[in-house]
Amino acid sequence: MLGLSFLVAGLLTYRRDLQRAAARGLSGLAVLGPTFIAASLAAFAGEHFTSAANIAQIVPRFMPARLFIAYLVGAAHLAAALSFVTRRYVRWAAIGLAIMFGLFVLLMDLPSAIANPGVRMAWSLAARQATFSLGALALFATVVRRDRPRLTRNIATVARYWGACVLVFYGIENLLYPQFAPGVPSTVPTAAWVPLPHVIAWATGIILVACGLLMFIEKFAATGAALCGVLMTVLTVALFAPQFFLEHDAGGQLTAINFVFDTLLFAGTAFVISGAISATACRPAGATSPVAHAT
Numbered sequence: 001m002l003g004l005s006f007l008v009a010g011l012l013t014y015r016r017d018l019q020r021a022a023a024r025g026l027s028g029l030a031v032l033g034p035t036f037i038a039a040s041l042a043a044f045a046g047e048h049f050t051s052a053a054n055i056a057q058i059v060p061r062f063m064p065a066r067l068f069i070a071y072l073v074g075a076a077h078l079a080a081a082l083s084f085v086t087r088r089y090v091r092w093a094a095i096g097l098a099i100m101f102g103l104f105v106l107l108m109d110l111p112s113a114i115a116n117p118g119v120r121m122a123w124s125l126a127a128r129q130a131t132f133s134l135g136a137l138a139l140f141a142t143v144v145r146r147d148r149p150r151l152t153r154n155i156a157t158v159a160r161y162w163g164a165c166v167l168v169f170y171g172i173e174n175l176l177y178p179q180f181a182p183g184v185p186s187t188v189p190t191a192a193w194v195p196l197p198h199v200i201a202w203a204t205g206i207i208l209v210a211c212g213l214l215m216f217i218e219k220f221a222a223t224g225a226a227l228c229g230v231l232m233t234v235l236t237v238a239l240f241a242p243q244f245f246l247e248h249d250a251g252g253q254l255t256a257i258n259f260v261f262d263t264l265l266f267a268g269t270a271f272v273i274s275g276a277i278s279a280t281a282c283r284p285a286g287a288t289s290p291v292a293h294a295t
Helices: 001-012 017-050 050-054 066-086 091-117 120-141 148-175 197-216 218-244 248-281
Strands: none
Touching: 001 017, 001 066, 001 248, 017 050, 017 066, 017 120, 017 218, 017 248, 050 066, 066 091, 091 120, 120 148, 120 248, 148 197, 148 218, 148 248, 197 218, 218 248
């Protein structure tokens, strides 16, 4: 409920931008990025508060006060979510979020991938968290683009090439392992009620590879990222959200919630990267970015 509440609040906050987005085509969907990210962070914050003892078990053992860290991360998620839906202190929340996801990569995901080089999910998780970090940086760059245009362009370029590589990687994963839920790679089989699961996975893989290749081409990079955001949004609404209502046990519902907000977070990240790429392109006089009025 916390994630859904923030999703509604974000849509209300950005409603005027959403009304103007239609005129900008796919690039206008970048306005959905902060809202999707905020909703996902709020949902995960709720998990950190209600399942802190379990989450503390994945905190690296060399770190002290692991339970406190689990609560601290939840509080950080909630603070960033509040910042994005209220459009207050977005630049500070975005840079803090980028640092946090970067620490996840350096302290947990990358060491795990290096220690288990043959485990595909270890590399997939590292790529995902790094993408979230760069997405937060892209949001920061979009907010400060008027004051730091060169910094914005540099961040957008790094996010573009990284995102392109990750989308191609994820697309290939979907093509090679169509028995698993489509979208962000996982080890959970596609739900039995989903029709033609292999076809959906293969189609998802092809689209992700196509989006990644588009992002390598500067002219089409923003469109490629936005298309990825659309794909992840469709998967969230059509496949993962219904699964929550079809599950009858708490464990299955928790898994469904994680799928919903993991995929929505990736969608929001893709939209934000698309917005950062668009912000570095030449704009007509008076044009503004989706978060231009954020502080």
